[in-house]
Amino acid sequence: MVIILRPQDDAIEILDKISQFLAERGMKVSEKKTKLTATTDGFDFLGWNFKVQKNGKFRCVPSVDNYKTFRKKAKAIVNNSNYGATTKAEKLAPVVRGWRNYHRFCKMGGTRYSLYHIETRAFRVFNKEAKKNRYTSKQLLDKAFPSVPYSENKHINVKGEKSPYDGDLSYWSERNSKLYDSHTSKALKRQNHKCGHCGLKMLSDEKVHLHHVDGNHKNWKNKNLLAIHESCHDYIHMSKRQS
Structure with a gap:
């Protein structure tokens, strides 16, 4: 876990609040895996490098x-x-x-x-x-080298007081669908943000895969595309290999 500090933040106070938040949920901060850093120093996380520059502008680039x-x-x-x-x-x-x-x-x-x-x-x-x-x-x-449009810092903000712990599966399923490319996002919308294989809601703890029903990866017609859980995708292809 990386804890980002602004110049006016107190490191100990922030860490105490996070420790209390986790303790209420039966978890605790791992000292080995926790790093306190200033926003201006930058840090790597999930393949990105985050940093606030001297001009105050937030910058994110691939690590x-x-x-x-x-x-x-x-x-x-x-x-x-x-x-x-x-x-x-x-x-x-x-x-x-x-x-x-x-x-x-x-x-x-x-x-x-x-x-x-x-x-x-x-x-x-x-x-x-x-x-x-x-x-x-x-x-x-x-x-x-297919081109993919990019839009710096256009991340999808979490609405209001929403939290991954609030149990609102519909909101989080719909929000997470916007994180995928157009084909996957459209498939999720058609399926009401449910897995096309098992029928369960898509949650943020598992990747969404785009499955070609007829096995032809050049067939991009809507009826041939299903948004499914990563585990469901693995199961489908494993079953085909065994049959």
Whole structure:
């Protein structure tokens, strides 16, 4: 747990309040896993780096470790000699789209987070392949690095006095659906924010997966898309492998 302190905050007082809050729920603060930090020093959390700059503006960017992990995964696909350019583009697309979607509320400008260097490397590799030219390589590049719009600091605020502990499943299910891309979000809305497999409400403690009913991941028609729990998705595919 990371506790963010403003200049006027008292660290001990804040920590005591949090300890009391957790104690009422049968939990306690772990000293090893708890960090007290000033907003101006910044900190990493869940793949992001948060910091309040000298001008007072809040800034969120992908953390260094998160970016390095993503870059390593992308480079492994680009440099894999067992794949042709078309296969590389198909394998890169979901990796890039997922990474960009995850960070769509961060500052993603500049050559680093725009993936300029990785794209340039991929283009050169694609263009070296037989029967490929600059035009076809550019087409594959656009497919491999799909653009995802980002809007810095446009996080969805929690309404009023709402809390994950208040038991309002409808509110939290509907709110969490807005955190996903358009296809998943629309599927959740059609399903009244319930899992398309088990019928239970979607809660924030489990990821939502988009399932292609006919198994064709190129078929994006609404009737072929179901928003389901991650565990339900695993169960469906495990059952198919065993049958």
